Amino acid sequence: MKPLWQALAWTTGVLGAAVTGAAVGVAARSSRIATQRKADDPLADEPLGALKPDRQSTVAADDGVPLVVEEIKPSDGGHADLTVVLVHGYTLDARCWHFQRRDLPKLTDPRVRLVQYDQRSHGRSGRSSKKRSTIEQLGRDLDAVLRATASRGPVVLVGHSMGGMAIMALAERQPRLFRDRVCAVALIGTSAGEIGASGLARPWLSKHNPLTRGLALLAGIQPGLVERARSTGGQLTWSIIRGLAFGDGSVPPKLVDLMADMIGATSIEVVTDFLDTIGSHDRKAALAGLRHCEVLVLGGDADRLTPFSHAEVIAAELPEAELVRVEGAGHMVMMERHELVTEHLVALVRRSAPGKEEVTGS
Numbered sequence: 001m002k003p004l005w006q007a008l009a010w011t012t013g014v015l016g017a018a019v020t021g022a023a024v025g026v027a028a029r030s031s032r033i034a035t036q037r038k039a040d041d042p043l044a045d046e047p048l049g050a051l052k053p054d055r056q057s058t059v060a061a062d063d064g065v066p067l068v069v070e071e072i073k074p075s076d077g078g079h080a081d082l083t084v085v086l087v088h089g090y091t092l093d094a095r096c097w098h099f100q101r102r103d104l105p106k107l108t109d110p111r112v113r114l115v116q117y118d119q120r121s122h123g124r125s126g127r128s129s130k131k132r133s134t135i136e137q138l139g140r141d142l143d144a145v146l147r148a149t150a151s152r153g154p155v156v157l158v159g160h161s162m163g164g165m166a167i168m169a170l171a172e173r174q175p176r177l178f179r180d181r182v183c184a185v186a187l188i189g190t191s192a193g194e195i196g197a198s199g200l201a202r203p204w205l206s207k208h209n210p211l212t213r214g215l216a217l218l219a220g221i222q223p224g225l226v227e228r229a230r231s232t233g234g235q236l237t238w239s240i241i242r243g244l245a246f247g248d249g250s251v252p253p254k255l256v257d258l259m260a261d262m263i264g265a266t267s268i269e270v271v272t273d274f275l276d277t278i279g280s281h282d283r284k285a286a287l288a289g290l291r292h293c294e295v296l297v298l299g300g301d302a303d304r305l306t307p308f309s310h311a312e313v314i315a316a317e318l319p320e321a322e323l324v325r326v327e328g329a330g331h332m333v334m335m336e337r338h339e340l341v342t343e344h345l346v347a348l349v350r351r352s353a354p355g356k357e358e359v360t361g362s
Helices: 002-011 022-028 030-040 095-104 135-149 162-172 175-180 212-223 223-231 234-245 253-264 269-272 275-280 285-290 307-317 338-352
Strands: 054-062 066-072 083-089 112-117 155-160 182-189 294-300 324-327
Touching: 002 253, 022 182, 030 066, 030 175, 054 135, 066 095, 066 135, 083 135, 083 175, 083 338, 095 112, 095 155, 095 253, 095 338, 112 135, 135 162, 135 275, 155 162, 162 175, 162 182, 162 285, 175 182, 212 234, 269 275, 285 307, 294 307, 294 338, 307 324, 324 338
Parallel strands: 083 112, 083 155, 155 182, 182 294, 294 324
Antiparallel strands: 054 066, 066 112
8 A cells, every 4th residue: 555655645746646756755854844844934924825806706617617716906096907817727726826916916017907716626616527627628718717807908818837728728729819819928837738758747647657547546436535645644745745846945834835735625536637638738739829929938947847848849839939947946936936927927018018908807
């Protein structure tokens, strides 16, 4: 049972995967992990993931799955010049955008209205069937959110990891939208395909991996057993999340705690439902739909899940895009290096903002 337990513990990590040798070394450093968790935290007083929206609503996807959406108005009360939509990644929820949600509405030139939502089966949104747990469907969900909350005016789409893949799926399905209304796109820590070709994701996101497939099978038969095994990880789980999600530098413990909370709230069945679609994702051709937009491609060069080489592939397909390599940052770069990421998003918004046109939700 030991290899299986290790697999289940690793599943609590960012991509719900399992690494056999890593657990032993992490367990040996348990005292150091405890020290890290008790360290002085510069974010101790930050209301991380707890900011209240101006409006919350539920948008029905085309198959009826309810998507929980939040809208945030410009902080100064003025009319928004454009809408920025934040799309989160796999096993996360909208709270991962805390710093961007906090800071972007403070802009006055241009004024920004924010929309963020929990993807299907994630956070507070409704549960999807396995059949509909696909990147293609996530693109349709994004379309539904746009139609319900940003039906007029220019739009900037910002996607992290699987959220970036959802934007690509929408571009594949509706390229005209990216000519007419989407004025800019930011792709953060994401991939256009061959996600298992490099990095730690290689063995675990392969749909042919027997351990991953066996874990998915076990989750379908005994989900309660798998969840109990996940919950016993303790400091080991915390350290695995810390190591997979972030770079090698200092990371405030509160960020790791938020990551652990988001991942822990994602059931093992949801984790396994999306494995096929992420492993088979291939939308390099869809990037052509972004050629009419300002594009920012940003990644950390210590990203163990979608290595920076994926960002380079995207940028090669979009030679006019801005490519940003964040030294030492991991997969959760928008949390780990939030000031730098927000700075680049502000620059993207400013250079893409059209003439002053009032933006409304419907």
